[in-house]
Amino acid sequence: MDQQIVQSTSASYLAGRYTNTFNRLAQRASIARVYVQVSSDLACTAVPFGGGVAANTLMVLDGKMLDLMADVANGLAMRESGRTSLSLLQIVDLAASQQMSFSRFCQAADPLAFPDASLTPGELDRSVELFTQMTGGTFFHEFGHIWNWHSLAKLREQIFVPGGGLFTYTSVIEDNADIISGILNAKSGHAQSSAELAYDLMAFTVIYRRNPGGYSFGNTTSWQTQYQQTSPTYSSLATRKALLSSGFSGWRSH
Numbered sequence: 001m002d003q004q005i006v007q008s009t010s011a012s013y014l015a016g017r018y019t020n021t022f023n024r025l026a027q028r029a030s031i032a033r034v035y036v037q038v039s040s041d042l043a044c045t046a047v048p049f050g051g052g053v054a055a056n057t058l059m060v061l062d063g064k065m066l067d068l069m070a071d072v073a074n075g076l077a078m079r080e081s082g083r084t085s086l087s088l089l090q091i092v093d094l095a096a097s098q099q100m101s102f103s104r105f106c107q108a109a110d111p112l113a114f115p116d117a118s119l120t121p122g123e124l125d126r127s128v129e130l131f132t133q134m135t136g137g138t139f140f141h142e143f144g145h146i147w148n149w150h151s152l153a154k155l156r157e158q159i160f161v162p163g164g165g166l167f168t169y170t171s172v173i174e175d176n177a178d179i180i181s182g183i184l185n186a187k188s189g190h191a192q193s194s195a196e197l198a199y200d201l202m203a204f205t206v207i208y209r210r211n212p213g214g215y216s217f218g219n220t221t222s223w224q225t226q227y228q229q230t231s232p233t234y235s236s237l238a239t240r241k242a243l244l245s246s247g248f249s250g251w252r253s254h
């Protein structure tokens with residue numbers, strides 16, 4: 001997403017949360033450090049959507065999505081070490097049922113389904129790496145908006161559709177940010193599967209909010225959802241992953 005943001009000092013914005021991760025990503029990709037705000041839950045603060053938003057010099061990331069990714073990363077690290085036999089779908093659904101339950105609505109929370117304390121030091125290291133790579137999927141997409149002055153491009157496009165609202169811009173902007181995300185994740189040495197999982201979790205978080213408890217990660221990974229284009233501004237998840245992939249390929253062959 002791309003929107004002009006007024007920097008807020010509200011308690012809903014969590015200064016310092018996941019800062020180490022953002023610094024690590026900026027260092028890996030050798031990009032300028034941009035100002036990043038984390039909301040407790042983007043749907044409860046800046047905009048009723050999810051993922052992230054970027055302006056000219058700063059981005060705001062959805063803290064609830066990041067909290068879910070952190071919980072999932074812990075579960076995946078335990079799965080890799082053989083300490084849980086839960087599938088990816090089961091891990092995500094379990095983490096979502098805790099992170100996005102009504103009692104946690106609009107609140108930040110450290111991993112609940114797979115708490116840090118239940119991980120071995122080795123699993124925790126692996127989880128931090130998985131979380132960093134997943135966060136890269138979103139962080140580098142938003143950085144692409146800043147890098148390409150998309151907030152300016154969006155203002156220009158609004159001239160043609162006056163009063164059209166928040167999403168009055170073409171999908172070229174989002175497609176472009178997805179390619180940049182692929183390039184910078186590849187440059188950072190990240191697995192393509194991590195960025196792809198981040199995109200699915202981003203979409204899952206947005207849809208889950210509208211159907212709490214009645215939506216599963218298996219719905220997101222179904223072909224019907226993967227190929228559905230829900231808005232003129234965003235390509236389908238399948239296309240967005242193809243754009244990510246072209247970014248990865250572009251970096252590898254450069």
Ligand SMILES: [Zn+2]
Binds near residue numbers: 001002141142177
């Ligand atoms: Zn975007």
